Amino acid sequence: MLRSLGEKIMTKASGDYQERSDAKFTNSEFRELYNTRLSDDEIARRLGVHRVTVRLRRVRLGLSPNDPKHNVVVPSTLTSLGCYLLGALVGDGKEP
Secondary structure, eight states: OHHHHOSEEEOTTTOOEEEOTTOSSOHHHHHHHHTTTOOHHHHHHHHTSOHHHHHHHHHHTTOOOOOGGGOOOOOSSOOHHHHHHHHHHHSOSOOO
C-alpha cells in the first residue's frame, strides 16, 4: 500500500521523510523524464509504476503537471498579423 502512495514513510521520532529502500525510481530519474515535458501517465508507463505514484512524487517535489494538451504559450505582445488573425477568428469576419 505504501509503495502505491509514494515511496516515503514518515518517522515518528524525527518527523522527517526518509526514502524507502524499495523505491522503484529515484528523484533524478523522475526529473529526467519530467524535464522532457512528458505527462504523468507517460512517466508512469516508462517507470513501470502507477500514475498516482508519479503524481504524488511530482507534488512532493513541488512541480506542476506536464500536460501536453494544456501547454499553451501566450505571447506577451501581438503583431499586426496576429491582431488581424485574432479579429478574423473571434470577430464578425468583416475587414476594417
